[in-house]
Amino acid sequence: MKTDIKDIVEIQESISAGEEISINLPKYKKYTICNLRGGIGKTTLAFNLSYLARNVLAVDTCAQGNLSYFYDNNYFTNASTNVKDMILPYIVPGLGKPTRVACRISATNQFFDDNSYYIPSSDELYILPSQLATALNQANNVQSPTKEQIVENILLSLRKETDREMQETGCSKCLIDTSPFFSGATHLAWHASDALIIPVRTDQQSINSLNLLLKTLKDPSSDFRRNMSYLTPNLKTPKIQMIILTHCTWSTQKNAKNKPNQQTKVYIEKVKDIVNRNITSFTTDNPDNHIFLLDDFLGTGRISSALSKPVLLLQQGESMRINKVKTTVNASVEKCKNQLRHISNALW
Template structure:
């Protein structure tokens, strides 16, 4: 059985809810990232935060879509991710505490879940320039003092997340990121135990995956040019191929269509080529497929409702168009549950 066939056989088992979790190490903190927008980062973060127990979700994307899912009035929050980080780069500002907010207070679908979030703000759009100025000032220092200041800044988000985990009595953390490396995404890579990389079934997303892998490999990349004293480089836990389509041939159960198969082969080749950046040495351990959410995704987004709570036949009117959840939602639930059970 060739490598891609092994992946497809496992996807069939996932759809039938009989697949064993992936044989990969488990961590407490994951960063959901890829250097491109519209590929499913926030949708994956939102749905995994619902499935996880005792979780802290951190929104580092200035667009604030994840924050909106938890609270449509998040922008009125007194303290945000930006406020947590600013004192590390502009001395004189007091450090924040108890920033995280309980999700069930503003999203009733999370009732009974021990889940918190740290909201975003559009001020994060300007944060990259603040970081750049602070790093240039640090470069004027010498020796141990310079490295100590760089460590403090690079690990600022990690320090704040650890404090908030303790204050909320949560053990797990998901960090949603922007499509751009500079700014809070840079800090998220240093705050995480491992990366989860969504990749849409299109060539631009494959190119973005390649760019991300090069950023972890090339000494000239913006990420590797400024490093902490322990040379921390995050490993990749999973590549999640999103928006997958499936064959409609008679008898072709859970078989991908040609477009999905082409991109799956490219992803597998890239993972194999850069396998030293993954948490095991077996490429097939790190690739999973996720269906195109279609109507389920539109309803989930419009209602800030996790996919796991949707049922086939459920419908809603979105922008004057009637949208319905089809039977594929059960397969999507199984795929999300498989990812959840493999990482925690």
Template sequence: MSINKIIARQAAYYSQDAGEWANSAYASEYPEITALLNLNLPKHNRYAVCNLRGGIGKSTLTFNLTYDTNDIIAVDTCPQSNSTAFFTRGQPASGTTIYDALLPYLLPRMSFPSRIAQKIERLNPYFSGKNAYFVPSSANLYEFPSIMESALSQARSIPGESDKARSQILNSFKDLLDRETRKYNISKVIIDTSPFFSGATHLSWHAVDSLIVPVRTDQQSVDSLQLLIHLLRDPSRTFLRAQESLELSQPKIQMVVVTHCGWSTRAGARNEPNNQTKVYLEKVHSLVANNIDLFTTDDPDNHVVPLDDFLGSGRIASANQIPIKCLEPQQSFTIEGQRVEVNASVEKCQKQLSFITSNIW
């Protein structure tokens, strides 16, 4: 299967108008630039950013997509707390964590906390003026899967009420988000998940409309995407097995964001992926096409989106907890005693993030 349409969109980012696009090498195959840049995806309110592997870029993507919209609640369910550190600018999180908020659903004698989501602008000035909230993570989430499994085990043993009790547990995150979004009159939610499925990641799948799956340009990441697909499809795996006989919502995949992409430096090559990027774009595209029933449309070209390696800009953004959209070419920062400068390539990353945002919300 061809990835030409996916590559053509990279060129389309830079065209200022239809006249300029008409002179593009891709215009004969894709004459309508507006149509090319519209993925025709259903617009959902709640997303989980998920891949069952660490180091993919889930937290970075969550942080930047949160910044790039408004009226949103971001939730960090990974015990490593990477996105929490972005939102708090590296300061220790205070207040109610997602662990605190979910625990009363599993241990009924506990009281529910009244204040959960926090305004991000109070902790990270780059969010000043944005109606954006977040719920921090906790290292206690490492213990959450065993607590959840114990609660489900007890629920299974309740005579005549087993299904109801299991549904309440598996829908607990959804119920929590329903309450928080009503409280703040907000519809959008994005969840940063753990590389491990058990526990809060499992609950997040029942709480969202669809998944955004970051995949690096390496085989381990593609294997992780395959594992995620198995979890969505195979009734013998944890996700479907746990909801046996229950009528619960389950997400489809909205988008696979192929991260750390690189582009050819060959003379005359423009917006052409390098060999490694091309290989993995093709692998991901094939995997999507072969499992298209698990996606939100029936066209695999709609669901694969390349995202450049952030390189030095990513290092600067991560070290200073700055959204990529807030960086400008030639800005200088000091990191670990070294003076570093934002490269002009940051503008392409910004366009790519805008493209993702405009197609999901």
């Protein structure tokens, strides 16, 4: 039987037209944006959703630091403490725990004017996976129940630290951006968040990554589940709140406004098939609740990145030269804004 995507496409038409559609999803405080693949829009989403969320603590756990760069082009020299400083004391005994690591975004990004903060990344996150694996292996040699306590303390490090930072800054929401790899900070981010947001680009490699992610989430022998074999009540598996199909393109045929083109259609079907088969990993039991679409940003995205300016603040027709190429905010910018607002409304 062919997968029915009629409802998803219909809702999309209303969203594009600016109608407010309510989606019946539970609301959480802390989300991790992840998929085990790079270049699919994780950081772009984190940046734009953090702007819409307001009063949010954004956490950059990717060693590349692209999200930190959006908030402060000089974060590398400006930030005195970073996300690695928060995690390391849980792995290397004897190190002091830092406090007040978060930086106020409005201090370095002129487009933010609210009480939002971010935790800067560190390029030392590249070696965190091996440090974390060593610490967990060492803990496994210790007698129970100390072993369980040590493992729990390590795995909940980012949760405890982000909770503390939220309290110190008065932020009521938390959004964690991740690298394309599971080991290390992403592992800790899964334990730190209540639910996951998974961007999937309209290509087969992203579908493969989604399947790998689901396997990591569910398979008892995976790197994630293996460390929870002696499950303590505090260690939970996060559920998936939404899959966001990014880089969607639409039919160019006359009168076919907001109809997905063949490529987009095929990937909506593939994603819905996967959601159907894995529905117990999601926050509700209705697959249609969990699939969101985001257009290809085109020139809008390039200008947003070049200026570190949220898409929500760009207007159609604005243009600038990027690497000597004239780039313009496309007519589709209003649709992208409506899609981003819809995604944000389904989170908080």
